Amino acid sequence: MALDAALSELSTVLGDRLSRSKSDLDAHGASETYFPSAPPDAVAYPESTAEVSRILSVCNAHGVPVIAYGAGTSLEGHTSAVRGGVTLDFSRMDRLMTVHQGDMDAVVQPGITREALNRELRATGLFFSVDPGANASVGGMAATRASGTTTVRYGTMRDNVLGLEVVLADGRVIRTGTRARKSSSGYDLTGLFIGSEGTLGVITEATLRLHGQPEAVSSGICAFQSMSEAVEAVVAVIQMGLPMARIEFLDAEAVRAVNAHSGTNVPETPHLFVEFHGSEAGVAEDAARFGEIVADFGASGVEVATKPEDRTALWTMRHHVYWACLGLKPGATAVVTDVCVPISNLAQAVEETQADIAASIIDGPILGHVGDGNFHAILLVDPSQPAELDAAKALAARMNERALALGGTVTGEHGIGIGKRAYMEAQHGDAWDVMTDIKRTLDPNGILNPGKLIRP
């Protein structure tokens, strides 16, 4: 009843940009991973902040859920319409609005993807650094506090968003932050909305910090006898203060997946992928020092790529690893885990995870942004075999509990969504109540992405 009234009001505002076609609903209710489909009742395609504000006022008045949707690449069921409602698809709000070259920042709409943004920035000599692998939208990346391969040098979304325009549940439009590089003016609302997964407000614009394209880039890979030596090598390199732009770990099984997928012939042992950004002399010095340090940990086959095409081949291999892993088991879906621990506990966390997986009925290659202490197991399950999904969930549960016991977090970069809500109590205790109180204050009718993150 309330839903019908809301949709009828919205269709006068949006016309055929309010879709109720089955294919549209299904596409927006689908999960990138293992969550069951949960389609919304309608999909709205707003073209302006004013339209988003109008949609939210209408939905708030009628108590209809609103789910913000960027590129649909989230991994914890963030965009599932578990209570129906209206999905706000930002594909028509995907513009790079302004680049402030001198200030190294850009103002964008939330629907722009990071790859599209970087294509548009190419001529400016600047780039947007956050790289979660998938070609996610900037709005979605802000909402999940995404990070990825370059975090060790350039930071997460928390570090690379200077300000936001946000539409609140009741339709009010606020601005957080400024274009200044820092501010001590009031509560950090930018930081509060980043990682709030669409539960506190809807992001309609973001001011992003950009970085200068490095004068020189040097990438490399090297092989280790054991995972623990690879991780110990990373710890040593970090403590020496080497300014790595990327430092990624693949276990032997992930390398096997990459070889099968890309037709490469990399030795199937644990590997590190590394990249340095700087001056010609600087990256050469950094790569040389890196080689010396990792040699002490038994690294072999250190290969350095400085030509753009060689570097692209290397990182394409790394970026395709998720699909490469899926290829190991035809027809498989994946439970993608995502824990992050203090780096001194990383070797233990990875080793115990590997042993757990080896003792289970399923396979699970491991890869990680080891410079941050963050790693993933891609747990491969046949969706027709409930025992495999159960095994994967049990493995994921043990990884999460282990991460907490080791002083870490149940998610380094993927967020809570539906999939990790069961761990919020264990991780945050009474602080989860504080989050829930803030949610109720900003969204008293509970319309913003219900069923995610907050205490039920």
Add this chain to the structure above:
Amino acid sequence: MALDAALSELSTVLGDRLSRSKSDLDAHGASETYFPSAPPDAVAYPESTAEVSRILSVCNAHGVPVIAYGAGTSLEGHTSAVRGGVTLDFSRMDRLMTVHQGDMDAVVQPGITREALNRELRATGLFFSVDPGANASVGGMAATRASGTTTVRYGTMRDNVLGLEVVLADGRVIRTGTRARKSSSGYDLTGLFIGSEGTLGVITEATLRLHGQPEAVSSGICAFQSMSEAVEAVVAVIQMGLPMARIEFLDAEAVRAVNAHSGTNVPETPHLFVEFHGSEAGVAEDAARFGEIVADFGASGVEVATKPEDRTALWTMRHHVYWACLGLKPGATAVVTDVCVPISNLAQAVEETQADIAASIIDGPILGHVGDGNFHAILLVDPSQPAELDAAKALAARMNERALALGGTVTGEHGIGIGKRAYMEAQHGDAWDVMTDIKRTLDPNGILNPGKLIRP
């Protein structure tokens, strides 16, 4: 009545660590700058989180204000007990609890000062980077989102606090963040409490990010003909990607103050102070490139100091500039302004400020953390001359309005307190209401540092 009941309960908990001596009350009600004295009714010296929790429950039950107090170095009246109540002095909770060498982090109590912390860290090869000039307490620095000279490279308190223990208004104790380098688990409560100026909770422990002491450090100063050339040189150096650890601006009058205070003989024109951290070869290359770039902007007298004693002399000069400026006008007090703008607007902001000051009846040397777009005018007033204080306030108001018009903030690092609350509406609009709503949710009785930051 309520106050007497609360103090009587607290004195049974704290004994003689609840002080009502006039000298103690006056010391805690005094301002570092121009605000009138506003002493509390009592000063508590807690020794544990449990005691802080107990104090807050008692004060909350009786509606008695609680003001957290570190080193008393805040500049916007943050610690003034404008509605009386109990000041929580953290001088007995000032320990470095743990250093995690491998993870490059440390857990500290809020009362430790940054200088004491860095003395204790010296043997570890690590250091805590945030340097606001004054020897502030870590708790106070977190509460005001402090930053300072090293922000351009190492970030603000927002970037260097991994997690907090916080006592809420009702006495509940929560933990925010983890020791992992990043997390996407729920709302960023760490970020919310950082910069909340004691209005949302009281910080009783902080986990700090540390950095490796650089292998080599190179510092330098150079002179410019004009302020705008100095600022343009900084913009150019940043755009070239030179990794400066510090880049500070002093105008001709600030240099004059330094000469008078330190007995130095620096030419009295605008200057930049710069520092590079890295390897021996790296800092030499950086300093050389810096010299080449600034020469294009008319820099002269580039002097590089690599010996520790020379560097210390240089930065001591810089760190004493506040007192040096006060020394320009015997008996003076200062209105210390603190705006931050996008760097492309920095030259305009500083130039217009200088012209304003020149046209006024008072003096005001200017200095700035120019790499962040942040600068201060030290407006010197004779406290017995109301016309001078009025002139300073008018100049400060124009600086704040100009910063907002140029896309910046009314405070880069000092915070809001009492002094900047009049600008919250102009800077944040409806977002100030959101802050106020969050405040009421977390502190329904309004006991936490009342009269600061939040809408009256």
